[in-house]
Amino acid sequence: MFKSLPIQLVQEESDDLIQMINPEQDSDLKPEDLPEELSILPIKNTVLFPGVVIPITVGRQKSIKLVKKAYQGNRIIGVVAQKNSQAEEPTVEDLYRAGTVARIIKMLVLPDGNTTIIIQGKNRFAIKEFVQEEPYLTARIQLQSEPKLNANGKETKALVQSLKDAATKILKLNPEIPIEAQVALDNISSMAFLVHFLASNLNVEVAEKQKILETQNLVDRGTLLLQYMLKDIQMLEIKHEIQKKVHTDIDQQQRDYFLRQQIKVLQDELGYDGPDKEVEKLRKRAENKSWPQPVADHFSKELDKLLRINPMAAEYPVAMNYVEFMLDLPWGEYTLDDFDLKRAKKILDQDHFGLEKVKTRILEYLAVLKLKQDMRGPILCLYGPPGVGKTSLGRSIAKALQRKYVRMSLGGVHDEAEIRGHRKTYVGAMPGKILQNLKKAQSSNPVFILDEIDKVKADFRGDPSSAMLEVLDPEQNNTFGDNYLEVEYDLSKVLFIATANALDTIHPALRDRMEVIEVSGYTLEEKVEIALKHLVPKQLKEHGLKTSDVKISRAAIAKVVNSYTRESGVRNLERKIGTLVRSIAKSVAMEEPFDKTVTEETVTKVLGAEIFDEELYQGNDIAGVVTGLAWTQVGGEILFVESSLSKGKGGLTISGQLGDVMKESAMAALSYLKSNADALQIDHRVFQQYDLHIHVPAGAVPKDGPSAGITMFTSLASIYTQRKVKAKLAMTGEITLRGKVLPVGGIKEKILAAKRSGIKELVLSSKNRRDIEEIEKHYLKGLVFHYVDSVEEVMKIALLKDQVDKPMKFVFAEQKIHA
Numbered sequence: 001m002f003k004s005l006p007i008q009l010v011q012e013e014s015d016d017l018i019q020m021i022n023p024e025q026d027s028d029l030k031p032e033d034l035p036e037e038l039s040i041l042p043i044k045n046t047v048l049f050p051g052v053v054i055p056i057t058v059g060r061q062k063s064i065k066l067v068k069k070a071y072q073g074n075r076i077i078g079v080v081a082q083k084n085s086q087a088e089e090p091t092v093e094d095l096y097r098a099g100t101v102a103r104i105i106k107m108l109v110l111p112d113g114n115t116t117i118i119i120q121g122k123n124r125f126a127i128k129e130f131v132q133e134e135p136y137l138t139a140r141i142q143l144q145s146e147p148k149l150n151a152n153g154k155e156t157k158a159l160v161q162s163l164k165d166a167a168t169k170i171l172k173l174n175p176e177i178p179i180e181a182q183v184a185l186d187n188i189s190s191m192a193f194l195v196h197f198l199a200s201n202l203n204v205e206v207a208e209k210q211k212i213l214e215t216q217n218l219v220d221r222g223t224l225l226l227q228y229m230l231k232d233i234q235m236l237e238i239k240h241e242i243q244k245k246v247h248t249d250i251d252q253q254q255r256d257y258f259l260r261q262q263i264k265v266l267q268d269e270l271g272y273d274g275p276d277k278e279v280e281k282l283r284k285r286a287e288n289k290s291w292p293q294p295v296a297d298h299f300s301k302e303l304d305k306l307l308r309i310n311p312m313a314a315e316y317p318v319a320m321n322y323v324e325f326m327l328d329l330p331w332g333e334y335t336l337d338d339f340d341l342k343r344a345k346k347i348l349d350q351d352h353f354g355l356e357k358v359k360t361r362i363l364e365y366l367a368v369l370k371l372k373q374d375m376r377g378p379i380l381c382l383y384g385p386p387g388v389g390k391t392s393l394g395r396s397i398a399k400a401l402q403r404k405y406v407r408m409s410l411g412g413v414h415d416e417a418e419i420r421g422h423r424k425t426y427v428g429a430m431p432g433k434i435l436q437n438l439k440k441a442q443s444s445n446p447v448f449i450l451d452e453i454d455k456v457k458a459d460f461r462g463d464p465s466s467a468m469l470e471v472l473d474p475e476q477n478n479t480f481g482d483n484y485l486e487v488e489y490d491l492s493k494v495l496f497i498a499t500a501n502a503l504d505t506i507h508p509a510l511r512d513r514m515e516v517i518e519v520s521g522y523t524l525e526e527k528v529e530i531a532l533k534h535l536v537p538k539q540l541k542e543h544g545l546k547t548s549d550v551k552i553s554r555a556a557i558a559k560v561v562n563s564y565t566r567e568s569g570v571r572n573l574e575r576k577i578g579t580l581v582r583s584i585a586k587s588v589a590m591e592e593p594f595d596k597t598v599t600e601e602t603v604t605k606v607l608g609a610e611i612f613d614e615e616l617y618q619g620n621d622i623a624g625v626v627t628g629l630a631w632t633q634v635g636g637e638i639l640f641v642e643s644s645l646s647k648g649k650g651g652l653t654i655s656g657q658l659g660d661v662m663k664e665s666a667m668a669a670l671s672y673l674k675s676n677a678d679a680l681q682i683d684h685r686v687f688q689q690y691d692l693h694i695h696v697p698a699g700a701v702p703k704d705g706p707s708a709g710i711t712m713f714t715s716l717a718s719i720y721t722q723r724k725v726k727a728k729l730a731m732t733g734e735i736t737l738r739g740k741v742l743p744v745g746g747i748k749e750k751i752l753a754a755k756r757s758g759i760k761e762l763v764l765s766s767k768n769r770r771d772i773e774e775i776e777k778h779y780l781k782g783l784v785f786h787y788v789d790s791v792e793e794v795m796k797i798a799l800l801k802d803q804v805d806k807p808m809k810f811v812f813a814e815q816k817i818h819a
């Protein structure tokens, strides 16, 4: 690359100066013009070529002396390049052995004391020997002759053209060199000057320039120069490519910047804060958070990360949602507990009728909380059939403690991530439901209802029960880990209350962590009370009616309970009351005349035909039909076991969707009968010559459990003996092969079901007596209990002496006796 243009420098000088330095006219000196000893001026960083004019700043004392002396004399000096540009006081060793004779054209002493000379190169020379070093260097030299060239020779012409082309290319690639350079280049006609001019301005090392200078033959000198120039062109082209690329990159960046600025202006107009401001706002919000140090550090890191993300990038909203979620979560933000237990009792009584035992247990629990001031205790699990008020009891507890209330339904949760969240790296990742609900609660110590904990299912997506174990374990839940949140969260102050319809489907480890409180179904009287005290006022309120608008009679409610609902709880009852109230609301709204009092007739009119017979009990006219009692998740139920005999070969058929346990009970009952046939006066042949069919109707409902054992037995005993079964009698109990009657569970629900169905007497294992004794007396009103230990006793109570009206006549084929 060309560095500077010496010609330009002198153009400002006077015309005669230009005359003097016309390089092509006056290039060579004759040997006779030269002094015997030539003063040698060392120059740094450049090489002087014949014909070329360059300015030189002279700073070294020795050089100044030399220049001044020469300027006063014939102005001829020898200029030699320094090998080592670092040497401040160069000795003979620091100098090349070849240089150029130069003529000082002008000497300028600048105001700052520096001296600048303008010199023009003349002949090349070689140093024969140095003569003196002080006061400045002098040497004896040998001028280098320049052999005459054939300027029209093909080779020379081609070389000149190549050099010019290369120079033009270099100029083009160097936009900073003024265009005048091209003009100067075009005007050069002498090949020697062209070579020296280009060599002087070429951007190569001093050593390489010196090499050109020392090359004897001008064509060789030109060829070497061309090589250097081509190399330079290559370098320049590469550089140019890079620059172009960088330039496009910068252009792109500038475009982005410009667009972003425009967006910013639009956002400002719309009142939207840019990322910096938003992050600043988040940081401000974080100042009010009382989170633990590791969480604070984590948050701050996440904010820094947010700043590094381009707001237009897809990750930005993800990262933003995350930090906002962290801020929205309550951290150590507790509501003050109200431990006024009298008030708590009042609230529980106000909200729920009955449930005395449950309420007492809840109050005990709250009392311990008050005294211990520590949440670490068993987690309550309210267990019972649907609609008995488990969930609403939870709400009352929250109200009593003056805590926030959140409810999460676990029914059908079968993905662990629903509890614990997804890792942030997943697309659409979300925190788990536990933390989402805490965010909703805006408190770190709410009452948290885990509804339907028995409906949690495990599948290929993991086992939510194991996540629930961590949530409910007082030892672990102060460091609960949610996959999305990444940092630990303290759940230990949350009051968890679970609800369940069945206990057997709850993970055993989970059940172990909870204190189960049974909430059982209601009797007719209780339901009527609940309806009058709670459900009717609630429905009236929901339908925008006043208490004075309607009067629902006790008899009307009892009718709804008996003829339109069959349930342990009061959910359907509430719905039916809703229907009744709606019909009145319609009349009020349409301003029609209507009767304020809802009677039994109104009920039939509004709710239509009765859905259920009051009495389910089916009578005892047919042998083999016996009433049993069953427990299901939705409360107690009565069931019927029917048996029939038909001519055959002693086969056994069991139908009605019975589970394995029930089938086994049937087999055990049959085996017992067979082995005790004599005592029961049953002809043995009946077992071989008649087929037995046992059926339990309502086949759509799967039934299982051992408690139908004595019912099966009584049914078989009745069909084989054709004796009547006592009227309005139901039974429940397991049997063994030896005829013992064992106790069963779910007694309270079964009793309620029996009462609902019009049963008057019950047969139970004597071991179930303690369950009956625990039940409040009013539940047992109108029922007679028979406690038994063996099937003989069952038979005595259940089977009447009389045969049924139309007993079956057994006909036996003669058995052949083989002698």
Ligand SMILES: Nc1ncnc2c1ncn2[C@@H]1O[C@H](COP(=O)(O)OP(=O)(O)OP(=O)(O)O)[C@@H](O)[C@H]1O
Residues within 6 Å of the ligand: 351, 352, 353, 354, 355, 384, 385, 386, 387, 388, 389, 390, 391, 392, 393, 451, 499, 500, 501, 530, 534, 535, 569, 570, 571, 574
């Ligand atoms: N003893 C009661 N006193 C007053 N209202 C009651 C009583 N029992 C139930 N209720 C009312 O019955 C309705 C149903 O109760 P809730 O939703 O709590 O039932 P649940 O036992 O949680 O049922 P599920 O097991 O289906 O969740 C609620 O409106 C509740 O207020």
